[in-house]
Amino acid sequence: MFDTETTTLLRAVLDEVCETVSRYETSARAHVASKILEAATRGETSVDGLKQVGRNALREAPMMRN
Incomplete structure (x- = not known):
């Protein structure tokens, strides 16, 4: 793809x-990753x-609650 x-x-x-997001916050990281990928697919490269x-x-992004 890329x-x-x-x-x-x-x-x-x-x-x-996501530097301040725990590696265990997988749903939040996945959400951010998907939005970045969508933007790149649309041509955003800066x-x-x-x-x-x-x-x-x-x-x-969805975050885990304590």
């Missing part, structure tokens, strides 16, 4: 956007644009 360089970029954006999409998705 070349290696783009895949690496998408993973780096996801990791940066780092800043992808980060903004990720941040927006993180605000609406």
